[in-house]
Amino acid sequence: MSEDLAARLHSLGYRLTPQRQLVLRAVEKLGHGTPDEILAEVQQHASAVNVSTIYRTLEVLEELGLVRHTHLSDRAPTYHSVTDHEHFHLVCRNCHRVISVDPEVAAPLTKALEQQHGFVVDVGHLAIFGECVECDQDD
Structure with a gap:
């Protein structure tokens, strides 16, 4: 290296x-x-x-x-x-847990954005915020 x-x-x-x-x-x-x-x-x-x-x-x-x-x-x-696998991130707004997700999970969305808008998504820069299952169960 x-x-x-x-x-x-x-x-x-x-x-x-x-x-x-x-x-x-x-x-x-x-x-x-x-x-x-x-x-x-x-x-x-x-x-x-x-x-x-x-x-x-x-x-x-x-x-x-x-x-x-x-x-x-x-x-x-x-x-x-970048030696790690390509991924995007799910970030819990409550506990701040970060989950790495394979880009294939977002493939339908990224393909639709490219076809409908001519927009190519930089998946490695993507972070989606929400609530993880553990925090959702606490409610």
Whole structure:
């Protein structure tokens, strides 16, 4: 992975820095992480890294197609690695549980949007908010 990452970064005029490696590893370890959560993970290995470095690094990694982000709350974006399977997110407004869902579940909707509106959905960026079954049973 490091050689592939180094080659991709170099092709865009970037170097493979220790911070970039740490951020990518943190995203992969966390599964889904906000910049603050990624910072906390990275600082376990390199305490001198700050949040602006995290944001800049995530921007580069997203440009390279190594991470993606979505908005799972009204706060900071949440990043996940593209090495994980393609998915979209269901977010419970009550307990904040996040469920990863295979894009095929949304295929009828995405196909209809493309056919009727000429619109291609970026499923990996999709988050649908509602109430999970556990919270629904509490009512």
